[in-house]
Amino acid sequence: MNTEIMRRHFEKMGARLKIKRGVEQPRFASPRSIAVDIRRDRDGEYFQINVEPGAVELHVEDVRPKDRHLLLLARLTKEDRKDKFLCGHD
Structure with a gap:
């Protein structure tokens, strides 16, 4: 995963992106x-x-700047699973 390439894809649809390491785990x-x-x-939403x-x-599977949508594929390697996230503006 190249974070700079990911940021550029999000910028195409007019959004900012921050990628962080580690996930807060739910309690239950x-x-x-x-x-x-x-x-x-302070710069707005991201x-x-x-x-x-x-x-x-x-x-990034697909970017549609006109619709301000991006389809993100997450391949979970340890779980042998794929999840898709539709990111964008309404």
Whole structure:
């Protein structure tokens, strides 16, 4: 996962991205390898993706700048599973 390439894809749809290592684990639920959230700072809203190092491979499947949508594929390597996240603006 190249974070600079990921940021450029998010910028194409007019969004900012921050990627952090480590995922806060829920108290009464199954452990997670990835968390996608929308946060706000002094510069406005941004997407924050938290990942467990070595447990997730991220790939941008599709970017539609006109619709301001991005399809993110997360391959969870330890769980042999794939999850998709539709990120964007309404």
